[in-house]
Amino acid sequence: MKKLFIILIILFSFVLSFSQRFLPPVKDSYLTSSFGEYRDTGDKPHFHLGIDFSSFSRIGYPVNAAADGYVYKIWLNHKVYGNTIFLYHPDYDLITVYAHLNSFKGILSEIANSVISEVGNTFAEVKFPEDEIRVSKGEEIAYSGKSGEAEVPHVHFEVRELRKSGNEEIEIVRDALEFVDYIEMRPRKLEALEIRSNNRTFKLLEDQITEIPFATLPKLEVKADEKIGNNTKIIPRKISLRVNDELVYEIEFDAIRADEMYSANTVFGYGSNIFTYWLKLYSSSFITPIKVNRWNEIAFTLKDRNPAELILEDIWGSVKVYKLVLVKEM
Structure with a gap:
């Protein structure tokens, strides 16, 4: 009986750990690039700070929230990231990032269109109050594209952590594959x-x-x-x-x-x-x-x-x- 109880605890922990992982931003997709790769695009060489998921070469493919949370900020017309959503997830104390988007959904689309009507093609950042725009795990939040430096449509996905160092706030980008419920089936x-x-x-x-x-x-x-x-x-x-x-x-x-x-x-x-x-x-x-x-x-x-x-x-x-x-x- 004791052995059965231990096995049940292990199985419960295993199921719980996977249920707590982030959803991939594109349903039924596959990995196309990894964290830390070299990029010689743009103004100067840089690290690829996320992982990329295929949008099946399509502009306008649905992009979904990785977990419950709220909109932290959006970027418009960023030279590298293009149109981007940042979500904060209180249960994880982490930020997820969705980049190279073609467009946003719902209220974010209205806000983005209003800002673009004023700034045109120049870069703009819009920050939101805590909990103002909530999202649910798996909720459709945007549509794939190739804005920024992307050459083909896909979804760039990041996991970021904010750390305090004295009075300074340091932003650490983590390998998102550690957090995503993704199993690589290809050889x-x-x-x-x-x-x-x-x-x-x-x-x-x-x-x-x-x-x-x-x-x-x-x-x-x-x-x-x-x-x-x-x-x-x-x-x-x-x-x-x-x-x-x-x-x-x-x-x-x-x-x-x-x-x-x-x-x-x-x-x-x-x-x-x-x-x-x-x-x-x-x-x-x-x-x-x-x-x-x-x-x-x-x-x-x-x-x-x-x-x-x-x-x-x-x-x-x-x-x-x-x-x-x-x-x-x-």
Whole structure:
């Protein structure tokens, strides 16, 4: 009886955890882009701070609220986000963001049209009092589009958290896949394709050890991605480098400060674009995705030959390990 009671508690917790997750903004849709990807569109390179859901190449496809809450603000004519809704969810103390919209629904449509009649195509932000415009989980709030820098119709979705640091309010953008009730059913292939060192490029294979030459300090960059189905490519969630059995460098795309949006070149190397990701395994700067950077500690302890491992992980638990040897050039 006691064992049955424990099982029932576990099952209840499992069901509850999924019922508390956010709904995807587009019903029966699929993921087309992931959090943290490199974007070279717009004025300058930046991080992709959300996840994208297909609107099946349609403008005007219904967009739904992820959870109960109220409208926090809207953006009109933002150069990157286009027409955007921000919802605040008191039960989670989080904000969800819906971008590249073609139009809004109901009272928001009336307000947006009124503002646009005054400002035209210039950017405008409209903030709303707490609880003034309430929404329910799954409620239709807007329609998909390709406003802002979007090239094709889709829905860009974010989860944001406001944190206090002294008198300053910091906006942290989280990987929305952690919060959304979404199961990826398509086949996935996580892999590192190539690695660069001292302007030389080497192919990577799981079943062989790759020797990588370096001079004073290894400045490595790895080309990596995860292919999903036939037409989606996303970035690995975590990239780690171990040298001589020590964790030396690690990047994880779980959160990025909103004010770090235009710091993408700290993490991404030359040749990166919307389809290709060259990830730096070194940096002289610190931003949120860089979790570990110990090169300064170990630079003078490197030997002539240094066994290393490059480890890729995705958000669904897949792991790929590539064996390396970092060889000091004499």
